[in-house]
Structure formats: C-alpha cells, structure tokens
Amino acid sequence: MIEAYSGGSIRAAEQPLLDEGLGGTLMRRAAHGLFRGCEEQLRLTEPRGTVVGKTAVVLVGPGNNGGDGLWAGSFLRSAGVAVTAILTGTRAHEAGLRALLAAGGSAVRLVPDGSGAGAPGQGTSEAMAASRPVGVEAAAELMASADLVVDAVLGTGARGGLRGLPAELVTAFRGGQRERRGTAENGTPRIVACDLVSGVDADTGEAPEPLLRADATITFGAAKTGHVVSPGEQAGGALTVVPIGIEERLGEVDVHRVQAADVLAAWPRPGATDTKYTRGVLGIVAGAPSYPGAAIMCTQAAIQAGAGMVRFLGDSTTRAMVLARSPEVVRSDEQPWDVHVQAWLAGPGVVGDESQAARVQAIIEAEEPAVLDAGALDAAARSVADGPLGPHKILTPHAGELSQIFEWLAGFGVADAPVRRTEIEASPLHWAREAARLTGATVLLKGATTVIASPVAVPGGEAGTQDTAASEAGTSDAGTSSAGTTDAGTSSAGTTGNGDDAAPGAAAASASEGGGRQGGKPAEPCLCLSVGDASPWLATAGSGDTLAGVLGTVLAHVAEHPDALAELGPWARGEGRWAAAAALGAGLHALASRAGGEGPVPPSVLAEHVRAVLTRP
Numbered sequence: 001m002i003e004a005y006s007g008g009s010i011r012a013a014e015q016p017l018l019d020e021g022l023g024g025t026l027m028r029r030a031a032h033g034l035f036r037g038c039e040e041q042l043r044l045t046e047p048r049g050t051v052v053g054k055t056a057v058v059l060v061g062p063g064n065n066g067g068d069g070l071w072a073g074s075f076l077r078s079a080g081v082a083v084t085a086i087l088t089g090t091r092a093h094e095a096g097l098r099a100l101l102a103a104g105g106s107a108v109r110l111v112p113d114g115s116g117a118g119a120p121g122q123g124t125s126e127a128m129a130a131s132r133p134v135g136v137e138a139a140a141e142l143m144a145s146a147d148l149v150v151d152a153v154l155g156t157g158a159r160g161g162l163r164g165l166p167a168e169l170v171t172a173f174r175g176g177q178r179e180r181r182g183t184a185e186n187g188t189p190r191i192v193a194c195d196l197v198s199g200v201d202a203d204t205g206e207a208p209e210p211l212l213r214a215d216a217t218i219t220f221g222a223a224k225t226g227h228v229v230s231p232g233e234q235a236g237g238a239l240t241v242v243p244i245g246i247e248e249r250l251g252e253v254d255v256h257r258v259q260a261a262d263v264l265a266a267w268p269r270p271g272a273t274d275t276k277y278t279r280g281v282l283g284i285v286a287g288a289p290s291y292p293g294a295a296i297m298c299t300q301a302a303i304q305a306g307a308g309m310v311r312f313l314g315d316s317t318t319r320a321m322v323l324a325r326s327p328e329v330v331r332s333d334e335q336p337w338d339v340h341v342q343a344w345l346a347g348p349g350v351v352g353d354e355s356q357a358a359r360v361q362a363i364i365e366a367e368e369p370a371v372l373d374a375g376a377l378d379a380a381a382r383s384v385a386d387g388p389l390g391p392h393k394i395l396t397p398h399a400g401e402l403s404q405i406f407e408w409l410a411g412f413g414v415a416d417a418p419v420r421r422t423e424i425e426a427s428p429l430h431w432a433r434e435a436a437r438l439t440g441a442t443v444l445l446k447g448a449t450t451v452i453a454s455p456v457a458v459p460g461g462e463a464g465t466q467d468t469a470a471s472e473a474g475t476s477d478a479g480t481s482s483a484g485t486t487d488a489g490t491s492s493a494g495t496t497g498n499g500d501d502a503a504p505g506a507a508a509a510s511a512s513e514g515g516g517r518q519g520g521k522p523a524e525p526c527l528c529l530s531v532g533d534a535s536p537w538l539a540t541a542g543s544g545d546t547l548a549g550v551l552g553t554v555l556a557h558v559a560e561h562p563d564a565l566a567e568l569g570p571w572a573r574g575e576g577r578w579a580a581a582a583a584l585g586a587g588l589h590a591l592a593s594r595a596g597g598e599g600p601v602p603p604s605v606l607a608e609h610v611r612a613v614l615t616r617p
Ligand SMILES: NC(=O)C1=CN([C@@H]2O[C@H](COP(=O)(O)OP(=O)(O)OC[C@H]3O[C@@H](n4cnc5c(N)ncnc54)[C@H](OP(=O)(O)O)[C@@H]3O)[C@@H](O)[C@H]2O)[C@@H](O)CC1
Pocket: 014, 018, 023, 026, 027, 028, 030, 031, 061, 062, 063, 064, 065, 066, 068, 153, 154, 155, 156, 157, 158, 159, 160, 161, 162, 163, 194, 195, 196, 220, 244
C-alpha cells in the first residue's frame, strides 16, 4: 500500500521542523535521497556500474525544489560526475548554488534565445548573476548531450504547469529528442524528477503540458496524491519515497494506493466452514438478444474470481449461451426482487431490452450492494433525482460514461454543469470525487490509473469501527443511513442548486462531512483509492465486462463479511468496504492483464488469468 498525501499535508508536517530551524537539514536529507536515485539511474547507463566521468544537467527552479536539485548536484559532483545547473528562474536557492559551485560544478543562467547577455533580473544573487547566460536552444542541447537530467524546476509549491522559459526549454528539448530519434546521435539522457515532475499538481495529479516525462521520481517524506493518480502518475516513472524525518507527523491520507501485494494478501479466500452461500451469491443482470457476449464475459469472470454462486437473469437466448459456456451458473426466470443474492451486477450488454431495463432499475432501488456498469449507468444517474444511491452501489464508468452521468446530473440540477470527457481525463480524481459526492455512490473511474471515490467518512481507525457497527443497516437504505452514521449536521445543499428539498447531492455531501477536510472547503467524499499497473493491452472491448464480473464476486463476499478486507486498513471496514472491494477487483483485473506476459489479453483469456492469479501453487 502506498499512502499518498496532499501537498498541504506535507507542508503542514514540515512546518514544525522548519520552525525549529531544521529546514536546511530536511533539504539535505531530501537532496541526498535524490542523489542516490540519480546514481542509480546513471549506473543503468554504464555497464561497469560507475558514475565517475558521467555528465548531469540539473534544471533548477526558483524555490526549494531547485534547492534540492542544487544540493543533489553538489553530491553528484563530489562523486565524480560533471554537473551543470541550468538556472531557469530569476532566483535560485543560495546555499544550494554555493554548495554546487564549491564542489566544482558549474551553473548557467537560462535566457531567451537571441537576448544576448540577458541582464540578470532584479534581486538576482551575485552567484547567479555571475553565471553564464545560455539561450533556450543551447540549453536544450546541453540537456540532450548529458547522461542524466534532473528536473528540479517545480515541486509542491507549483501553481499550474510550467510557464515561460522553463516551459520553452522542455518543449525545445523534446522537439530535439524527436529529431534525434533514429539518428546516430542517441542523445537520450535518463531523466529523474525531484519530488514531482515539474508542473504536475501534487494535490490533483493534473499534468498540463509541457512536461519532462521522467524515468524515475524521487519524492520526500511521503508520496503525494499527484504520484498515484492519472495523468501525473504516468509522467513520473518509477517512484521512490525517501524518508526525511516528517513521517510521524503526517496527517490524513488523501489517496490509498492499493498495490499487487495488497490484492493478493487481502483477496478473500474461503475458510473450512464456508459454503457457497457464505462465500457470496452474485446475481447478474446482463446481456440482451443483440449483446449476449457481454453477459458471457462478465459471468465467466465472476466464476473465475471465485464467486460462491452466480444467478443469471436475462433473456432466454442469452441465458442459453451463458449456460453453454458456464454450466455452473444458476439461471433464474424470476425478477430481482424475488431472488436472494448478496450482491448484484447489472448493466453489461443490456442495451435496448425493456425487460432488462426493468431489472436494472429494480437493482438500483434494491437494498443489496451492486456493481452498476455500462448500460446501467444512465439509469443510475437518472435515479439520483430521487435520492442518493449509497456507497454500496458501485458505478464503473470510463471518462466518456462519467461525462454522460454528469450530463444527467446537470439536467436535473444536481450538478452545476455538464463535464466534458477531456476535462475528466485531465483531472480524474477530482471528477470521481465530485461524482461520488453528487450521486452518493462509490465511483470507480477506469483509466490508465483507476481511481475510486466513495462518499464515506472513514479516515481512521475509530471512525471505521463506528461505521462497522452501522454497516448492516447501512446497506438497506444507504442514502440516508450514510448521512446518519456520520452525524453531519450541516449539509451543502446550497451548492446543488436544488432549493429547499434535500437534494441527493446534499445528502451525499453531508455523509462525507464527518470525515472532514479542513479549511472550510465544501464537503467531499473522503475515501479515495487508486489502482494502477494494468497492461495497456487491457484497452479492448470486453475487458470492462470482465472487470465487472470480478467486482461483483468480491462485492458479494464483503456484503456477507463486513470486515473481510480489514487487512487493507481501518478504512476498509464498514462502509469503507465497498470502495475497498472495488479496489481489490480492479487490482485483480490489472494483475490478470499481465499474468500471461505482456501482450494481447482477449477477455476470455483474461478471465482464465483471473483464476490463475488467485491459484496458489
Ligand atoms: N519545505 C521544506 O522543508 C522542504 C521542501 N523540500 C522541497 O521543496 C519543494 C517545495 O518548495 P517550494 O515551496 O519553495 O516550492 P517549489 O515547488 O520549489 O516552487 C515554488 C516556486 O516556483 C514559482 N512558481 C510556482 N508555480 C510556478 C509555475 N507554474 N511556473 C514557474 N514558476 C512557478 C514560485 O515563484 P513565485 O511565482 O511565487 O514567485 C515559487 O518560488 C518540495 O517540492 C521539495 O522538493 C524538500 O527539500 C524537503 C524540505
């Protein structure tokens, strides 16, 4: 598990140490960790494993991130690396620059192309003013000819993406890299980001271009949210967290990153006394005469993931096909309200079939937890007009489907405005949180990194325990009960624009308030998880159906066993278990995507791999 924190939490943890005058110590610890990470990357370029004689360029910004880079540069120089700092701002960390120069490194000052000597700006220090001015194109060449580039322009203090000269430099460097590709000049330095890829937002993971995509990121004290969600995560390469002495002081976790080892350790396994019923019966409403394949794929995946029993509801043709493929499925001619299951999966392939639409609606309104996927998403969004769905309902949109959900929500005034798919792709965590707040449901937003946002207040152990007690009742009327369990007095009804009536969004928002973000910000769901490491080959028709089946299986299990996933952390108990189950399902799906090596994974193979991942030798 990686616990990720907002930039503000990190700053708050650092503050008491800064007040004690330990800022320099923290920086040198950070810089030493950065130096080690750089050494490691340099060794990758050198068969003999030595860094002596290598060249490094450090891009230095105006703040402490630049200070880290300069200090790390001084350590690299002492280790025998030729180091040049490119000072990209109007100022640079004084002590760091002095240290680099004293160690024998050099510094150049970035100036616009064609500006000649480029007079140093006001407030420029003596050491900086003395450094040689270098234009953007020449600086890009300097980077391209180095073995290593350290990106220390901006860290947690960044506001927005790279601007001005450093932005021009990154653009010029990348343009040059494209030109050089395929030529005799290889010019491909290893790139290490100091704390964050400059311009990536530590709090949201937003990553506006231009960016210097890194092979590795060395961060300090703890991972930041921007490291574990898209698109920031994809820009940063391999992440290393270097302890600097603030770890004991960190506050509330912002995003829990569920990793492969967590999935394998926490995936519920049957005990000696379990039966098919106690392991969880999953009801599936999927497929229609024109889309039977989705039903086959999600059912298969549920079985391969270890469902105690699968009951299938659908048209007779689809049913016959599902049974032919998976004879262990129990078919049902009844309606959802007559069928006893622990959890539902509704939506894959139900398009254009009235009977299936009626079943989907019944499941949305049912007490049981449910995965609401594909064709069930629009119906779920529409039903928010009647009240919040509850965190035990898991919506599984990709960005396009989430945009559609917002359109419905905006249509009846629950959301302020529709949200475009591109906006969601630029800031998935934000929009998943917003969707969870407005619908009251747990939202699993699929993407390069999958994020899960759940409107429940389980920040720590005590709250989790309290929620466990409330959880049985919570499943029966989650919308109101989740608000009840947090006992949040004030709601942000005003923000939903729904007048006097308790708006669905307001109810969901009040549910999250007890978990509380500070600083008078509007209430937001406070349980956020992320899952990564899925193969890009997963982007194929039918892999969403497989995920839905896997999710259904784990959901049916945790419905019966509220503390089944407690091993993940106190947040995974009680009402937090729905999000935890979603993360485990997505994590297992990602593991399965790579289980057969890196290559195509058609859904039928993927389902087999789900079982293979869970099967212990
Ligand atoms: N605190 C500590 O103890 C420790 C901190 N550590 C390190 O410090 C880093 C945080 O340092 P930080 O707070 O100085 O901010 P940082 O990211 O260097 O940049 C802020 C500067 O950039 C500017 N600026 C902002 N946005 C911009 C933009 N879009 N484009 C261009 N410029 C922009 C802004 O200038 P302004 O606009 O305000 O004049 C401001 O001067 C952190 O990531 C870690 O590496 C470690 O050493 C451990 C101990």
